[in-house]
Amino acid sequence: MNSPWFLLATMAGCGLVTFLIRFSFIAGGRHLALSPRFQSLLRYVPPAVLSALIAPEILIRHGAFDPSPVNPRLWAGAVAVVTALLTRNVLATIATGMAALWIIQHFF
Amino acid sequence: MDTAELASPVQEFRGGVMAELPLLLGVVPFGLIYGVLGLSAGLPGWAVVAMCSVLFAGSSQIVFAQLWGAQTPAMVIGATVGVVNLRHALYSASVAPYLRSLPLRWKLLLSYLLTDEAYAASIGRLMDGPPTPHRHWFLFGAGFTLWAGWQLSALAGVLVGAAIPASWSLDFSIALTFIALVVPALRRRSELIAALTAGTVALLLQGLPHKLWIIAAALCGIAVGALSRAIDRKEKP
Numbered sequence: 001m002n003s004p005w006f007l008l009a010t011m012a013g014c015g016l017v018t019f020l021i022r023f024s025f026i027a028g029g030r031h032l033a034l035s036p037r038f039q040s041l042l043r044y045v046p047p048a049v050l051s052a053l054i055a056p057e058i059l060i061r062h063g064a065f066d067p068s069p070v071n072p073r074l075w076a077g078a079v080a081v082v083t084a085l086l087t088r089n090v091l092a093t094i095a096t097g098m099a100a101l102w103i104i105q106h107f108f
Numbered sequence: 109m110d111t112a113e114l115a116s117p118v119q120e121f122r123g124g125v126m127a128e129l130p131l132l133l134g135v136v137p138f139g140l141i142y143g144v145l146g147l148s149a150g151l152p153g154w155a156v157v158a159m160c161s162v163l164f165a166g167s168s169q170i171v172f173a174q175l176w177g178a179q180t181p182a183m184v185i186g187a188t189v190g191v192v193n194l195r196h197a198l199y200s201a202s203v204a205p206y207l208r209s210l211p212l213r214w215k216l217l218l219s220y221l222l223t224d225e226a227y228a229a230s231i232g233r234l235m236d237g238p239p240t241p242h243r244h245w246f247l248f249g250a251g252f253t254l255w256a257g258w259q260l261s262a263l264a265g266v267l268v269g270a271a272i273p274a275s276w277s278l279d280f281s282i283a284l285t286f287i288a289l290v291v292p293a294l295r296r297r298s299e300l301i302a303a304l305t306a307g308t309v310a311l312l313l314q315g316l317p318h319k320l321w322i323i324a325a326a327l328c329g330i331a332v333g334a335l336s337r338a339i340d341r342k343e344k345p
Contacts, residue, residue: 007155010182014172014189015162021193023219025200026207041334042202043235046228047303048329049195050290052322053167053224055307056314057283065311073280080284084291090130093288094281101280 072108076101115238117245124249127229128257134285135225135254136261137278138166143265144272145170149177153266160262164255165223166282168192171319187318194323198330199227206234207244214244221251228289296340302333 058077080097146156175185230247306329313321
């Protein structure tokens with residue numbers, strides 16, 4: 001079953017599923033009367049979803065939960081958070097976070 | 109409002125591009141990593157590149173490559189990719205009120221472009237910016253910029269990515285991108301609580317199959333954030 005066509009079809013299926021998920025509420029369009037209550041929930045979508053994606057990237061190391069000080073990503077993540085708070089600048093946050101990770105990995 | 113104050117489509121598009129461009133510093137390394145991982149999982153180069161436009165969802169593309177490489181049945185791959193991307197339904201609900209009156213072709217296009225980074229870079233403009241008729245061009249500008257950057261970086265990953273040493277830890281760049289997006293946007297205590305809750309739940313539920321922890325943690329964060337609204341200081345206008 002490892003033909004290129006089967007691979008392409010599987011990929012297309014996954015693409016369609018992903019597209020339909022993204023289209024779901026947007027498709028509702030004019031008929032979709034979102035209640036103010038529901039709308040106020042949506043304010044929490046960015047912090048909740050992005051934080052759910054961030055936490056394991058920083059605190060899961062070699063497949064296990066690692067909150068110890070020898071975890072370099074913990075420190076690099078902290079540097080990025082502080083930079084983001086101080087500068088509110090995307091470039092500065094990514095650059096200092098990555099530089100911090102390299103420095104820590106190089107010297108420790 | 110005076111018509112002179114209404115931003116034109118070009119101005120909004122440019123605004124979206126400018127909001128998205130700095131994020132590419134984190135997205136491009138991630139695209140390189142994806143290109144390398146895709147090839148090492150056993151996908152042919154054309155499939156690694158094609159997936160960027162067919163699927164266009166970074167982390168789920170890596171999941172796809174890993175599952176395909178492990179000879180996983182197609183239905184299971186489809187279900188897992190669906191669960192990983194289920195969070196986009198929350199983005200869809202979040203932007204839907206601002207796209208309501210647009211023609212279908214716009215809704216199709218913007219749905220296709222609705223990624224983590226395009227959404228996070230645009231939602232502030234849509235939610236709190238002036239409700240002008242061309243504001244969807246901002247989302248289009250951000251989405252298109254990310255799309256182009258993602259295609260090119262994955263292509264570069266396929267062509268030269270194997271030369272990148274693993275010690276560079278480029279996979280960390282996507283976490284940094286999300287930190288750069290989420291931290292400055294935390295303006296209320298309840299938003300901070302939503303973030304901390306979602307992060308904690310994501311760690312606690314890592315054992316769930318099919319990466320179900322992503323959507324579970326997101327929903328917990330949203331619920332706890334909304335429930336803790338009472339502790340917010342008086343809302344700013």
